[in-house]
Amino acid sequence: MEGKKRYFLELSYKGTPFHGWQIQQNALTVQEVIEKALSLYFRREISIMGSGRTDTGVHATMQVCHFDLADQVPNGNFLKGINALLPREIAIHSIRPVREDAHARFDAERRSYFYRIIFRKDPFLDELAWLCFHRPDMDLMNQACEILMKHEDFECFSKVKTEVNHFRCQIFSAHWEQKDNQLLFHITANRFLRGMVRAIVGTLMEIGNGTRPLSSLEEIILSKDRNKAGKAAPAKGLFLSQIEYPAQLYLD
Template sequence: MDIKRYFLEIAYKGTNYHGWQTQKNAVSVQGAIENALSILLKTPIIIMGSGRTDTGVHATQQFAHFDFEGELNQFGFLKKINSLLPKDIAVYSLREVKHEAHARFSATIRSYVYKITTRKTPFEEELSWHYFRELEIQKMNEAARLLLDHEDFQCFSRVKTDVNHFGCKIKEAYWEQIDHELLFHITSNRFLRGMVRAIVGTLTDVGEGKLSTAKFKSILESKNRDQASSSAPARGLFLCKVHYPQDIFI
């Protein structure tokens, strides 16, 4: 029987996990899914995700691929896999893809949203950043627009990282306010580790008046993480969209 490659569409609440990637002596989203798949399919299964979210970060849309020798029926598969997974991880879909399709390298666009709440909200405690001080969203959007004209984001990257370059092509970056919630939307071809949280932390300093738009621009040009502000908490960050060319699907 031929080995087939499948894509999983996944969502998870990252509060109880040490990020996406499997680690020794730590509970990860990847590890939980691999364990459930291995039980269901009665063979060891390794998955590859579209990207690695950090400890405490969530996803409303994440993808991963795995190889399996056999035909899988989506309806029956989804019912069984979701019964084996913890309550804070869900698989939404299963699709067969071409052998060369890759969850990480075939992805062309990724989007994140960061959630800030301006009042205490019991139901969002683990899913947003409660910000006590007033923020000027117009100033934050003026600074956010500068991201679109920049390509090197070393200033917002973790210092110890294994990437070959710090280039990213940001396609959109803006804040919107809906009642007591501030949402930061950002879309790019790729993201560096810790990048979105570092951007949000620096933009909130702009919104508070601690940093000017000119200073934000100089931080971008500095290529120095020490110049940027502290990172925003992980709990407000969601990976929300990953886009692939349609021709990879069967």
């Protein structure tokens, strides 16, 4: 595209009404809604590339995507205008010019997620958390996190039908914390496999609830067998929360 300029959008969304991030036939997705809004705003067809996919019902407090423009520069009214075209479940927070070869997916160095569990019914968090009535052993689950970070191959936590060349991920941090009446799981890695975080949460909760011994985690990981790990935690408690890029990508 001659004279094109590339931009990164930072956005957030509530995933409840969407069938995930990526465009699908006969299903409403976040990517589709944003592309339609951008195309309407700029009066030309716009395609976006996200930092990664999120599954049906998964949320994002921070997602990043890139798109290209030719012979147009977003003005100071862009954020107001584009948000007016989007549903209340999606918000664009910033637009930043980046290098022409910058890529929202391939240039991301770290990605972070958190998972929220609540222990009493809360009408304000019903679509944003997994409701459990038994409090697990958080110390035991944090010991499990230490085991996780010693490994790199997480095929056992990946959805079976996935198009990847390998199952290696570098986990930089993983831990659980108690916050008021919530239990939060935080994890940061260079990349994540499809369904990986929810599978980890489900497995660690089984360890914390005493239905699976801590010693079994090493065996599960080495088995590379998804059937050996626990049931995936519900999608509604999962949030993509941070994407980190090299500073030199940005032009502002």
